[in-house]
Amino acid sequence: MLYCLVSVCGWSQTVLHSTKKAIANILGKVPDLDLLPMTTNTIPTTAVNPYLDGNFAPVREEITADTLQVIGQLPPELSGMFVRNGPNPQWPPIGKYHWFDGDGMLHGVQISNGKASYRNRYVQTAGWKIEHEAGKAIWSGLLEPPQIDNHHGTYKNVANTALTWHGGQLLALWEGGAPHAIQVPELKTTGEHTYNGKLVSAFTAHPKVDPVTGEMMFFGYSFTPPYLQYSVVSATGELLRTVPIDLPIGVMMHDFAISENYTIFMDLPLTFRPGRMQKGEPLMMFERDRPSRFGIVPRYGDNSNIRWFESPACYVFHTLNAYEEGDEVVLVACRMNSTNVLVTEHTEIDSQGDIPYLHQWRFNLKTGSVREEKLDDVAAEFPRVNENFLGRQTRYGYAGKMANSIVPLFEGVIKYDLSSGQSQTHEFGRGRYGGEAVFAPRPDATAEDEGWLITFVYDEGSATSELIVVNAQDVTGEPVARVLIPQRVPYGFHGAWVTEEQLNWGLGIRN
Numbered sequence: 001m002l003y004c005l006v007s008v009c010g011w012s013q014t015v016l017h018s019t020k021k022a023i024a025n026i027l028g029k030v031p032d033l034d035l036l037p038m039t040t041n042t043i044p045t046t047a048v049n050p051y052l053d054g055n056f057a058p059v060r061e062e063i064t065a066d067t068l069q070v071i072g073q074l075p076p077e078l079s080g081m082f083v084r085n086g087p088n089p090q091w092p093p094i095g096k097y098h099w100f101d102g103d104g105m106l107h108g109v110q111i112s113n114g115k116a117s118y119r120n121r122y123v124q125t126a127g128w129k130i131e132h133e134a135g136k137a138i139w140s141g142l143l144e145p146p147q148i149d150n151h152h153g154t155y156k157n158v159a160n161t162a163l164t165w166h167g168g169q170l171l172a173l174w175e176g177g178a179p180h181a182i183q184v185p186e187l188k189t190t191g192e193h194t195y196n197g198k199l200v201s202a203f204t205a206h207p208k209v210d211p212v213t214g215e216m217m218f219f220g221y222s223f224t225p226p227y228l229q230y231s232v233v234s235a236t237g238e239l240l241r242t243v244p245i246d247l248p249i250g251v252m253m254h255d256f257a258i259s260e261n262y263t264i265f266m267d268l269p270l271t272f273r274p275g276r277m278q279k280g281e282p283l284m285m286f287e288r289d290r291p292s293r294f295g296i297v298p299r300y301g302d303n304s305n306i307r308w309f310e311s312p313a314c315y316v317f318h319t320l321n322a323y324e325e326g327d328e329v330v331l332v333a334c335r336m337n338s339t340n341v342l343v344t345e346h347t348e349i350d351s352q353g354d355i356p357y358l359h360q361w362r363f364n365l366k367t368g369s370v371r372e373e374k375l376d377d378v379a380a381e382f383p384r385v386n387e388n389f390l391g392r393q394t395r396y397g398y399a400g401k402m403a404n405s406i407v408p409l410f411e412g413v414i415k416y417d418l419s420s421g422q423s424q425t426h427e428f429g430r431g432r433y434g435g436e437a438v439f440a441p442r443p444d445a446t447a448e449d450e451g452w453l454i455t456f457v458y459d460e461g462s463a464t465s466e467l468i469v470v471n472a473q474d475v476t477g478e479p480v481a482r483v484l485i486p487q488r489v490p491y492g493f494h495g496a497w498v499t500e501e502q503l504n505w506g507l508g509i510r511n
């Protein structure tokens, strides 16, 4: 289960490289890959690194394919583009390879009038271009020492983690650096998006867009002060403000949440202590004797009016949603007792600790009390909601059902009925594994779950990929459509549904 955690997060650029040696110690069992064949689209059979093998292996070609074969029927109302990000190393790695190291590649399926087309494109970051011209890797990865003598820069923004649509454009995200603007439907990289130079922090891979106001909230974290910076972007894409939020010590913070009036930060005890390194210990460790702290701040608040709540130590990579109810702010997220993301000789391994289950926390703003509750006993991650209701109480949530595997595989998608505590699961089928399921709402929907769950699924038996479209109101039924992709789509990270209106908006801005 170790790798499931590694899979669901990205790393701060600074954090990432400061922890390289520690991680190398931990994952030193990952073998050297110098001899790994990485020059074909086929699935390597001799590779030993699980993240360069099977359907984790990169694809070599960028293709465009129109009028794909569809099994079933794409709903005529479903019009837009599903895009998913993930690591796809351009060149054989220097030294050891970690899944997070791969250059971001976008896989997009555009759907219109019951037809589908596919294209995959690298996110052409500055580092990608330098390595493309060089014809080889210039930067080593997470498991190798930092290249402080690399005259191109010590680090590479790989832009490989997630996507969000905001301010009329699609952004490819990586929590260690600036977002990259992406043209749709071409999936062409425009360049780094720094909000006219106003971006002064790293940028989480999981910003939150308020569906009512259109504002986007994001944060950046660091292991040196300021440990946390919080920003709000206007609906039109103007970075309005960035404020520091005090933390006692730097922590790895992958996600956060918003409600209608508040922003919720998670100060969880996966800490960075540079002093540990002087003792030969890792910079980053999970401190079991340290509480979890949840900070609730008004959307336009700052460090002066943030309220902190404590609960037992845990780790959360991803939140499903948050909302307000009476005096309480409710957070729903996938919680683990601890994280083995850095398993070292200094870490007491909790074999069950890193299995994520859906939980909720109720923070009472009046009394200061916290109530934590486990909502389900099936391991699940990559939670999503209908984002038209983000920050508001939703009846439904969705998450990937984790397979029992040492590498992160999802064998189905769970639909939670948060009002009844019941759930239903769409199983992908034997030997078939999918990714994060993104909810695409039906235009003019009147019900929260009126729409479709969309994800890529890979069939290990036939070594083929497809995009499945599941009716969210009938998740146990067969997919309404299976779009056969003429190229393997490697397992990856997070996706987004870009509506037809957004596609047209983006085109309008360019024209």
Ligand SMILES: [Fe+2]
Binding pocket: 008, 009, 010, 161, 162, 205, 206, 254, 317, 318, 494
């Ligand atoms: Fe993530």
